Amino acid sequence: MKKFIPLLLISALLSACSSDQTSEPSSAKAKEQQEQKAEQAPSKEKNRAKSLSDIYVPNPQVSDDTKLLKVGQTLEDEKGTVTLKGINSLNKTLNIGSVEMKIKHVKLIHNKPTYSLMDYFHPYTENYEDFHFVKVEVELVNKTDQTLHFGPVAHIKTSNGEEKAFEDDFYIEYLGGEIEPKGSKQGALGFIVEKSAPSIKWIDITTSDVLDEKQKTINKAKNIRIDLN
Secondary structure, eight states: OTTHHHHHHHHHHHHHHHHHHHHHHHHHHHHHHHHHHHHHHHHHHHTSOBOTTSOOOOOTTSOOOTTOOSTTOEEEETTEEEEEEEEEEEEEEEEETTEEEEEEEEEEEEEEEOGGGHHHHTTTOSOTTSEEEEEEEEEEEEOSSSOEEEOSOSEEEETTSOEEEGGGOSSOOOOSEEEOTTOEEEEEEEEEESOOOSOOOEEEEEOOOEEOTTSOEEEOOOEEEEEOO
């Protein structure tokens, strides 16, 4: 009987080690999956336009111009220096078929970004140290029970004859594309303009068509002229 006791002890120890080795990879795998989910969550949030119920957060690349409401006002912060050159506080609601689009403020802004942000603007202009841009603030509401596809600014043209397409938007707040049934979006678009002299008097905004879930046009685009004071 005494001979069997050591054998039983060895067997028990081997069994315990085997159990530890089995649970260890499982635990590590679970931890890895949690970390992956945590990494993926922020990227999903980053790619989601803000809804009307969200608190609007200023763009990370551009100074917050919320308080710039009179031509000539200047603001300086850690992102650079911005000066308001023109504005129209339109607050006008338009219906592009099934989409309700509110244009809030349209601004012409002079921007001197801080050194650390200059590289961000380099792909958009050769004058990335000092430039003017048009900012368009919008709210969008899908009034239907189906998914729609729409872009608030497909094309703009200034009184100086300069034209920009939606691909030139440097705010990149994901306002174009899909709008969920009864869903909404809010945010801004920014377009750098090279021809800022003479002073820009107006801009023409052309929206995209409104498309249904199968990417078929259900409402035609609309053109809006906006005077800048």
